[in-house]
Amino acid sequence: MTESVLETDRAAGALPNRNSDSHAVAAQFAALSHPARIEILKHLAASNSCCCREVVDRFDLAQSTVSQHLKILVEAGLVRFEPDRQRSRYAVDRLALADVSASLNALVNSCCSGR
Amino acid sequence: MTESVLETDRAAGALPNRNSDSHAVAAQFAALSHPARIEILKHLAASNSCCCREVVDRFDLAQSTVSQHLKILVEAGLVRFEPDRQRSRYAVDRLALADVSASLNALVNSCCSGR
DNA sequence: GCCGTCCATCGTCTATCGCCGATGAACGAT
DNA sequence: ATCGTTCATCGGCGATAGACGATGGACGGC
Numbered sequence: 001m002t003e004s005v006l007e008t009d010r011a012a013g014a015l016p017n018r019n020s021d022s023h024a025v026a027a028q029f030a031a032l033s034h035p036a037r038i039e040i041l042k043h044l045a046a047s048n049s050c051c052c053r054e055v056v057d058r059f060d061l062a063q064s065t066v067s068q069h070l071k072i073l074v075e076a077g078l079v080r081f082e083p084d085r086q087r088s089r090y091a092v093d094r095l096a097l098a099d100v101s102a103s104l105n106a107l108v109n110s111c112c113s114g115r
Numbered sequence: 116m117t118e119s120v121l122e123t124d125r126a127a128g129a130l131p132n133r134n135s136d137s138h139a140v141a142a143q144f145a146a147l148s149h150p151a152r153i154e155i156l157k158h159l160a161a162s163n164s165c166c167c168r169e170v171v172d173r174f175d176l177a178q179s180t181v182s183q184h185l186k187i188l189v190e191a192g193l194v195r196f197e198p199d200r201q202r203s204r205y206a207v208d209r210l211a212l213a214d215v216s217a218s219l220n221a222l223v224n225s226c227c228s229g230r
Numbered sequence: 231g232c233c234g235t236c237c238a239t240c241g242t243c244t245a246t247c248g249c250c251g252a253t254g255a256a257c258g259a260t
Numbered sequence: 261a262t263c264g265t266t267c268a269t270c271g272g273c274g275a276t277a278g279a280c281g282a283t284g285g286a287c288g289g290c
Contacts, residue, residue, distance in 0.1 A: 025153060035137040045225060061280095085288085086285095088236080088238085177251075179252090182268060203267065203268085
């Protein structure tokens, strides 16, 4: 997909980017920036693990659309994919999710401590 | 804590219920899903409050672009806007930011209580 | 064999994003 | 009154997101 767009803030150099790597963090937020994906995430967590079809039945979305959303979640590292027969099992990567939460906490902290 | 999951919080109620409305949460994540906006947020926090021009000087972006990013942050409720004479003062809404963090924490928790 | 199911991917469409330059309003200073 | 500065907005452009239907591969069952 798109990697390394926006060298703007990097090339600027004005703020030498003590890296919490806004790119990476932003990318994970982007994966969470769609209501359907949040709902899918919740559903995956509640079911512990489920296949694409199951998600399609749950939500009013075409199979191809659901497949895309799942792919985005997998590529963001928030969901693990495991082929099972001809089914595809998807499961929330709870550690990764906790990691994103930690990133946001760090951002909030840096915003509250001023620096 | 009521962890009966599997609910469709996407109800018809349209109640501005913050923590569970995935649409609202997604919108706030969307505001955070751009590296420039994350950097701007950090800069606002470090400066405690600053005007558009100051942000423009800091980053290698056109003034109109910065203005748009700030508008997005304001509309997401993460940044407060206060017209000050000719300038526009922008400041991080730390409470709102903490709220987003809490939302994500809630999501992570709901995902971890699934099993 | 054949058929049905599950799924990822492709192609296509529209809507929105992200960027910019230009414009004009608002205000302070001269 | 006339600058100079700050800023929000408009219009345009290319790129991307998000949705769908259609296609075809991989399996399991008959």
